[in-house]
Amino acid sequence: MKAAPESVLARAAQLRREIEQHNYNYYVLDRPLTPDAEYDRLFRELEELEQLHAELSTPDSPTRRVGGQLLAQLDTVQHAAPMLSIRTETDIDDTGAEKFDSYVRRELGLDGSAAPIEYMAELKFDGLAMSLRYEGGLLVQAATRGNGEVGENVTQNVRTIHCIPLRLQGVTAEVLEIRGEIYMSHGDFEKLNERQRSNGDKTFVNPRNAAAGAVRQLDSAITAQRPLSFFAYGLGDVRGWTVPTSHSEVLDAIGRMGVPVNAQRKVVVGAAGLVAFHRDIGTVRDQLPFDIDGVVYKVNSLRLQYQLGFRTREPRWAVAHKYPPQEEITTVLDIELHVGRTGVLTPTARLQPVFVGGVTVTNATLHNEDEVRRKDVRIGDTVIVRRAGDVIPEIVSILPERRPADALEFRMPEQCPVCQSAVIRLADEAASRCSGGLVCPEQRKQALLHFASRRAMDIEGMGDKLTDQLVDAGMVRTPADIYKLDLLKLASLDRMGEKSAANLLAAIERSRNTTLARFVFSLGIRNVGESTAQDLARYFGGLDQLMAADATALQQVPDVGPVVAESVVRFFAEPHNLAVIKDLRNEGVTFSEVAPRPVNPESPVFGKTFVLTGTLENLARDDAQRRIRDKGGKVSGSVSKKTSYLVAGTDPGSKFDKAQALGVTILDEAGLLALLDQ
Numbered sequence: 001m002k003a004a005p006e007s008v009l010a011r012a013a014q015l016r017r018e019i020e021q022h023n024y025n026y027y028v029l030d031r032p033l034t035p036d037a038e039y040d041r042l043f044r045e046l047e048e049l050e051q052l053h054a055e056l057s058t059p060d061s062p063t064r065r066v067g068g069q070l071l072a073q074l075d076t077v078q079h080a081a082p083m084l085s086i087r088t089e090t091d092i093d094d095t096g097a098e099k100f101d102s103y104v105r106r107e108l109g110l111d112g113s114a115a116p117i118e119y120m121a122e123l124k125f126d127g128l129a130m131s132l133r134y135e136g137g138l139l140v141q142a143a144t145r146g147n148g149e150v151g152e153n154v155t156q157n158v159r160t161i162h163c164i165p166l167r168l169q170g171v172t173a174e175v176l177e178i179r180g181e182i183y184m185s186h187g188d189f190e191k192l193n194e195r196q197r198s199n200g201d202k203t204f205v206n207p208r209n210a211a212a213g214a215v216r217q218l219d220s221a222i223t224a225q226r227p228l229s230f231f232a233y234g235l236g237d238v239r240g241w242t243v244p245t246s247h248s249e250v251l252d253a254i255g256r257m258g259v260p261v262n263a264q265r266k267v268v269v270g271a272a273g274l275v276a277f278h279r280d281i282g283t284v285r286d287q288l289p290f291d292i293d294g295v296v297y298k299v300n301s302l303r304l305q306y307q308l309g310f311r312t313r314e315p316r317w318a319v320a321h322k323y324p325p326q327e328e329i330t331t332v333l334d335i336e337l338h339v340g341r342t343g344v345l346t347p348t349a350r351l352q353p354v355f356v357g358g359v360t361v362t363n364a365t366l367h368n369e370d371e372v373r374r375k376d377v378r379i380g381d382t383v384i385v386r387r388a389g390d391v392i393p394e395i396v397s398i399l400p401e402r403r404p405a406d407a408l409e410f411r412m413p414e415q416c417p418v419c420q421s422a423v424i425r426l427a428d429e430a431a432s433r434c435s436g437g438l439v440c441p442e443q444r445k446q447a448l449l450h451f452a453s454r455r456a457m458d459i460e461g462m463g464d465k466l467t468d469q470l471v472d473a474g475m476v477r478t479p480a481d482i483y484k485l486d487l488l489k490l491a492s493l494d495r496m497g498e499k500s501a502a503n504l505l506a507a508i509e510r511s512r513n514t515t516l517a518r519f520v521f522s523l524g525i526r527n528v529g530e531s532t533a534q535d536l537a538r539y540f541g542g543l544d545q546l547m548a549a550d551a552t553a554l555q556q557v558p559d560v561g562p563v564v565a566e567s568v569v570r571f572f573a574e575p576h577n578l579a580v581i582k583d584l585r586n587e588g589v590t591f592s593e594v595a596p597r598p599v600n601p602e603s604p605v606f607g608k609t610f611v612l613t614g615t616l617e618n619l620a621r622d623d624a625q626r627r628i629r630d631k632g633g634k635v636s637g638s639v640s641k642k643t644s645y646l647v648a649g650t651d652p653g654s655k656f657d658k659a660q661a662l663g664v665t666i667l668d669e670a671g672l673l674a675l676l677d678q
């Protein structure tokens with residue numbers, strides 16, 4: 001092999017710089033500037049040069065990120081500076097922050113009149129601790145924490161993580177160890193699991209396990225296929241670099257070297273500042289694109305840190321302040337079936353009560369039969385339960401090693417557990433249904449509850465307990481029966497005081513005059529939700545016109561397709577539904593005829609098709625859809641060439657990628673609101 005001439009050396013160096021700059025823009029700043037095709041060309045050119053001239057293949061070359069060397073086992077590494085852990089404040093409420101502040105002040109011998117202390121408040125990333133050792137600016141070693149003194153050498157694997165620079169920007173210090181956390185973002189975790197599933201491989205339980213498993217691989221080619229990220233939070237061994245005087249400046253400096261440092265960090269003053277940070281992060285925790293299990297407070301001045309020193313293996317100047325865990329382990333006591341308003345039978349796991357996500361959870365939905373099979377949940381199993389924010393608790397996975405020998409498999413019964421009618425499952429549906437219709441007392445109860453609910457007829461006081469009583473006592477069979485109730489009947493019910501009976505009757509009375517949209521929604525027609533009911537009411541103006549419409553006429557309503565049209569036609573073809581409606585009208589239920597709302601064809605929303613993805617911060621999904629429709633826009637469920645705008649909230653799904661690929665204009669929530677307000 002020939003030694004490379006000067007011009008080739010220069011070209012290789014230039015390619016390396018350009019590729020690293022692209023990596024940095026892409027993986028650290030999240031702002032790719034170079035098209036992928038261009039990047040691929042640069043990469044291939046560099047690979048070719050390195051194949052021709054072996055000496056070009058320097059350890060910091062971006063071509064060395066792909067992995068490949070297979071290890072028999074991971075070597076151990078003696079940490080030059082121990083990797084410490086931090087104390088955890090056990091009080092989950094505000095007192096956690098207050099206690100830490102008083103502890104620090106006491107240790108420093110400060111009295112009440114001394115100035116408040118400056119702290120750095122950071123996120124506590126839920127991943128895997130990592131020490132990156134740079135010598136002369138080059139990444140020479142990456143090691144796990146291990147027992148704090150001795151860790152595992154995972155250099156080859158960590159080199160495949162694109163956001164970790166192989167060479168620091170502007171620093172050639174003799175030794176610089178950067179400490180931080182390797183993690184996997186939610187989006188990357190979902191994609192990885194999707195890939196695992198489609199390859200028939202086992203899926204990962206959570207992002208932390210996926211990240212830890214990927215880092216500790218013996219085959220770095222496997223690590224290279226797992227999308228990992230990194231945030232720096234401190235330093236280890238340092239030689240030949242002047243350390244600034246505060247931790248916040250240290251993090252700023254690390255960021256300037258091209259290493260990712262999370263932006264959600266803040267210098268705060270005193271206990272009040274810590275409390276505010278803990279609360280602020282607590283409110284956005286569920287929207288972060290990665291898992292955190294708390295926040296970390298650190299005394300900002302390195303001089304004060306030194307003065308405070310260590311207590312055994314933990315610094316006195318730092319503490320972790322956790323949030324309630326979002327995942328817990330518990331056992332499945334039973335799998336019960338819940339009958340919904342439309343007869344859908346939902347298997348629900350009854351759990352040994354467990355405190356998770358800030359509440360005690362006793363149930364978790366299993367959605368349908370397929371889901372029970374997919375997760376292989378059995379009665380008696382030990383399971384991981386997750387509850388994040390206001391989301392309904394769910395079973396993430398089972399722990400197979402803890403399955404008792406007598407664990408019981410769930411089977412969808414052939415008969416409804418409430419009314420014994422046949423259970424049917426249509427070929428193209430995941431749901432099993434009770435075929436009993438309103439013969440099934442449970443469906444009748446649910447239908448009545450829906451009829452009386454706030455967004456339907458809004459009968460305050462008609463909750464599930466009272467509805468159970470009314471149905472079980474045979475006083476109410478159809479919605480019209482509600483309007484036949486009187487004080488005498490109600491007084492005969494258990495635990496029904498005179499005052500609440502009078503209140504209920506007044507609420508029933510008030511509901512007699514309603515809007516057509518509410519009335520249509522309250523009927524519980526399949527596939528007709530609140531906004532479709534509003535569309536129908538707006539279009540037809542009166543109930544008789546709606547009842548007379550055939551499928552073709554119904555599909556003239558914006559956004560009503562064949563499925564909804566079919567449901568509506570079927571509903572009004574059913575004699576017992578017509579009887580109920582007639583009965584309701586006889587009982588004096590009336591609704592204002594609605595004047596069609598004028599739509600301004602000049603509005604930029606008029607005639608445009610919108611698709612929504614992700615979570616919007618201020619607008620509920622329903623509200624956003626309604627406001628778009630009110631302005632004459634359409635809302636569709638999937639992205640196509642006909643889509644005018646994709647509205648993306650946080651954590652957008654695959655629709656986002658598709659919209660980008662098709663060149664559809666992407667709006668954020670503010671962008672949507674601006675269009676609606678024009």
Ligand code: IVH
Nearest residue numbers: 084085086122123124125129181233296315
């Ligand atoms: S500082 C001497 N800061 O939490 C202080 N640790 O026991 C060293 N962690 O496993 C740790 N986020 O990997 C620090 N912003 C952060 C952190 C953080 C996550 C992890 C760390 C270690 C544990 C601390």
